[in-house]
Amino acid sequence: MHEARQNSWLNGHGSRPLCAESVGDYDPAVLPFGFPSHQGLLAPLWRVWPGRFSVIALWIGAIVPDVVDGATSIALRGRPGQWMGHSIIGLFALCVPVGLGLTTLTRRIVIRLSSPGERQGDRGMRLASRIASWALAIDVSKGLIFDARSVWMGALSHVVFDLASHEHSMLLWPWAKDPAWFGSWWHATWFRISLPGYAGYSIGPHFVGWLVLSVVGAVLFFKYPPHRTQTAGREAFMFQRRLHDGDATARSDG
Numbered sequence: 001m002h003e004a005r006q007n008s009w010l011n012g013h014g015s016r017p018l019c020a021e022s023v024g025d026y027d028p029a030v031l032p033f034g035f036p037s038h039q040g041l042l043a044p045l046w047r048v049w050p051g052r053f054s055v056i057a058l059w060i061g062a063i064v065p066d067v068v069d070g071a072t073s074i075a076l077r078g079r080p081g082q083w084m085g086h087s088i089i090g091l092f093a094l095c096v097p098v099g100l101g102l103t104t105l106t107r108r109i110v111i112r113l114s115s116p117g118e119r120q121g122d123r124g125m126r127l128a129s130r131i132a133s134w135a136l137a138i139d140v141s142k143g144l145i146f147d148a149r150s151v152w153m154g155a156l157s158h159v160v161f162d163l164a165s166h167e168h169s170m171l172l173w174p175w176a177k178d179p180a181w182f183g184s185w186w187h188a189t190w191f192r193i194s195l196p197g198y199a200g201y202s203i204g205p206h207f208v209g210w211l212v213l214s215v216v217g218a219v220l221f222f223k224y225p226p227h228r229t230q231t232a233g234r235e236a237f238m239f240q241r242r243l244h245d246g247d248a249t250a251r252s253d254g
């Protein structure tokens with residue numbers, strides 16, 4: 001087991017070039033894009049302290065390590081898998097800026113979709129518009145630092161989730177090699193299965209942990225949705241409106 005963990009680091013996460021044989025047997029694409037489980041585990045934050053976090057930024061933060069590593073890993077290593085986006089340094093250097101960009105983009109889409117004109121469209125558009133209006137009503141933003149904190153909290157929760165539920169961890173990349181955070185027994189492999197995109201997926205105690213956390217997260221997501229508060233909706237709307245107006249001014253100036 002120890003040897004397997006060490007090989008996995010060298011072949012997949014270290015400086016050695018990847019060889020085709022090494023890909024199949026150790027570090028499959030452990031990036032199950034876990035919506036809504038990753039988001040649902042953050043429910044205590046939005047239920048206990050409504051208005052203290054941006055829900056949209058939290059939700060995007062909760063998936064952004066996979067977005068970052070999906071892009072960087074495929075672009076630079078030729079395959080998906082956990083990498084720098086799941087490390088402490090990556091949380092700050094990559095996940096927060098990428099998450100902020102995606103949060104801004106999402107809010108712009110939400111603003112656009114929730115506008116009165118979009119509510120007159122076909123059935124699909126009307127549904128999208130209703131979801132956008134709901135997203136607008138549950139979100140709140142008090143500026144860049146506020147949003148960055150929410151993205152960071154979401155990304156941190158994602159990485160902690162993966163730490164307990166995946167065969168390997170990149171938390172200390174690039175300084176330390178994949179420590180067995182919960183003991184080697186927790187990361188043991190009972191057997192492996194191959195699914196499309198997940199060749200040689202390790203099944204063991206950590207997989208049971210993943211299963212339990214995934215179910216708990218999904219239940220929390222649907223059972224405890226964010227409060228729809230007028231304050232949150234109004235603040236988010238005003239914030240986005242200022243952004244939108246700023247853009248319009250800039251365009252007319254240009």
Ligand SMILES: [Zn+2]
Nearest residue numbers: 031065066162
């Ligand atoms: Zn992940």
